[in-house]
Amino acid sequence: MKTAVVFPSVMYREGGEGVSRLIRGIEAIGFDELDMFDHVLMGYPTETRRAPFYSPQMPILEAMMTLSYAAAITSTIRLGTGVMVLPQRQPALVAKQVSTLDTLSGGRVRLGVGVGWQRSEYEALDEDFATRGQRMDEAIALLRAYFSDEHVHFKGEFYQADDIAMEPKPPQGKALPIWIGGTKQAALKRCATLGDGWMAMSAPGDQPLAASIAQLHELADKAGRDPASIGLQMSLSPGALDKAKRKRFYAEPELMLERLVELKQLGFDHVSIDCVPLFQLGHRTSDALLEQLRVIYNHLQPELNPGELNS
Numbered sequence: 001m002k003t004a005v006v007f008p009s010v011m012y013r014e015g016g017e018g019v020s021r022l023i024r025g026i027e028a029i030g031f032d033e034l035d036m037f038d039h040v041l042m043g044y045p046t047e048t049r050r051a052p053f054y055s056p057q058m059p060i061l062e063a064m065m066t067l068s069y070a071a072a073i074t075s076t077i078r079l080g081t082g083v084m085v086l087p088q089r090q091p092a093l094v095a096k097q098v099s100t101l102d103t104l105s106g107g108r109v110r111l112g113v114g115v116g117w118q119r120s121e122y123e124a125l126d127e128d129f130a131t132r133g134q135r136m137d138e139a140i141a142l143l144r145a146y147f148s149d150e151h152v153h154f155k156g157e158f159y160q161a162d163d164i165a166m167e168p169k170p171p172q173g174k175a176l177p178i179w180i181g182g183t184k185q186a187a188l189k190r191c192a193t194l195g196d197g198w199m200a201m202s203a204p205g206d207q208p209l210a211a212s213i214a215q216l217h218e219l220a221d222k223a224g225r226d227p228a229s230i231g232l233q234m235s236l237s238p239g240a241l242d243k244a245k246r247k248r249f250y251a252e253p254e255l256m257l258e259r260l261v262e263l264k265q266l267g268f269d270h271v272s273i274d275c276v277p278l279f280q281l282g283h284r285t286s287d288a289l290l291e292q293l294r295v296i297y298n299h300l301q302p303e304l305n306p307g308e309l310n311s
Helices: 011-028 063-073 091-105 117-125 132-148 186-196 209-222 243-251 252-268 273-282 286-305
Strands: 002-007 034-036 076-082 109-114 152-155 160-164 178-181 197-200 233-237 270-274
Touching: 002 233, 002 252, 002 273, 002 286, 011 034, 011 063, 011 286, 034 063, 063 076, 063 091, 091 109, 091 132, 109 132, 117 197, 132 152, 132 160, 132 178, 152 197, 152 270, 178 186, 186 197, 186 209, 197 209, 209 252, 252 286, 270 273
Parallel strands: 002 034, 002 270, 034 076, 076 109, 109 178, 178 197, 197 233, 233 270
Antiparallel strands: 152 160
16 A cells, blocks of 8 residues: 655745755655645635635645655655646646656656636636636646657647647656546546546545445446556545544544555555644644654554564
8 A cells, every 4th residue: 555645835934954854754754655735826715705725825835846856855755746736737838847757756756636626726827717627638638648649649629739749758658647636526537537546535525435436436347447457545534533533633643544444445555644734733843744754654554564664
């Protein structure tokens, strides 16, 4: 089972040295991947729009720039987005950025993508919120063409390429993993037809994870794909635990281990750990975060890698 750590952008306050120490430490502990959360902008609430899910002043480092920085100071940990809001970016530019990162990191990139939820962010970036789903599908297909084809020919409703070249290709080529985030029917169908894996979520009102996985596998079957070839990742978060346990969850690695076992039984082969709740619990420096991440990693080891222990 693979484990990713979602980098806490708030650590920019320690400057480059603190960020470097945290990233190197995450790799040294033994985590498999460093993931970056993505939002370029955050809209304040106005008379015509409600408040966003996060504080408008929440610090969010740009994902590709931070992963490039991480690539330069690491050697083994994989580098990913979880998830990039793909339809609000130019897919040709994303293809170049991802290809460059994969080239300079030695083939360590996984691209997680989603359609997002914030209309104001789309508007500020001069992209159409209403067509984000259709453009997402086209963008994924166009990325794979740029990653593999010497001559790129693409004629979609929203994106076109008339005998275009993009070099260098990423070392992983067309096989560079593209994982899909989201919980709705459209996201599951997109994952079943176009994705290498599903980055699952658990939002209020969503159906149980087991039902979503069954639906994903049914859609994959209909698309002529082997459901087992589609990876599954879920945040190691409280999920449906009761309120008392939710308050204790990130402070007690035993509860995280219980949740890991549940997810493993559901078929998940990847989990991610969000550092923000750890920061909110008082682990507010890179050294303190690393100490707690090491405790968590060692506690999860019996299920992650039976027979091994990182001391």
